[in-house]
Amino acid sequence: xxxxxxxxxxxxxxxxxxxxxxxxxxxxxxxxxxxxxxxxxxxxxxxxxxxxxxxxxxxxxxxxxxxxxxxxxxxxxxxxxx
Numbered sequence: 613x614x615x616x617x618x619x620x621x622x623x624x625x626x627x628x629x630x631x632x633x634x635x636x637x638x639x640x641x642x643x644x645x646x647x648x649x650x651x652x653x654x655x656x657x658x659x660x661x662x663x664x665x666x667x668x669x670x671x672x673x674x675x676x677x678x679x680x681x682x683x684x685x686x687x688x689x690x691x692x693x694x
Contacts, residue, residue, distance in 0.1 A: 617688045624684060630672055631658035632665045 627635040636655050640648040658665040673680075 616692055617684060620687050620691070621684045624687070625680070628669075628672065630665075630668050631655045632662060633669065 626633055627638065629635040629639040631654075636658075640651055640655075643651060658668065
């Protein structure tokens, strides 16, 4: 169970649209053009300064970590069938 949970956790976590995570590259095509341009500028700035980018990820974890864990647990339960 813990291997499945960890795998799902890493997959979903990587899709969060905060630079430097991969989800930040998936979001711009879904946004309106003007918002996508501003998001791309912010994404490039955060990726060029990794301390700020990873700081944003850490803040996300601190703020939404418990909710994120519950969602991952639910997905894991659905996949395993428990």
